[in-house]
Amino acid sequence: MTARMICALLLLAGAARAHADPCRVDIESNDAMQFNTRQIVVPAECAEVEINLKHTGHMPAKVMGHDWVLARDADMSAIINGGLAAGFNRGYLPSNDPRVIAATRIVGGGESVTVRFSTAALQPAAHYVFFCTSPGHATVMRGTFQIGVATRVARNP
DSSP states (O other): OOOHHHHHHHHHHHHHHHHTTTTTEEEEEESSSOOSSEEEOOTTTTTTTEEEEOOSSSOHHHHHHHEEEEEEEGHHHHHHHHHHHHGGGGTTTTTOOOOOEEEEOOBBBBOOEEEEOOTTTTTTSSOEEOOOOOGGGGTEEEEEESSSSSSSOOOOO
């Protein structure tokens, strides 16, 4: 490759990052029961948010499946307990639970899933969390979700 072509490719890559949609979030999960981030912050201007969950592991959903669920912090425990009663075939989520703001289906290693949801009912000062509802996973697979400005971003080690 010529130096000119390399420069052009670098400029294109930088431009794509500069124009990335702040209302679209990519998050990864793995076979070690981890999300790759502990905080998601989207601008208040986002009328809709798109979350793309990718399971980067290899284990099947029945063994090490993960989902991404958004709820108020105060509702997380009740949703998890209801999900345990619902079981794997119902995605470890209580049916039609109004406390669930958004949720993906459970995915296994190598799979991806997307969920889109409106932010109209979300309040910038409220405490929202995202978590995995597979049994026992939410103890380590969770983080905060904010509408507005981030104070700091925490990543899993």
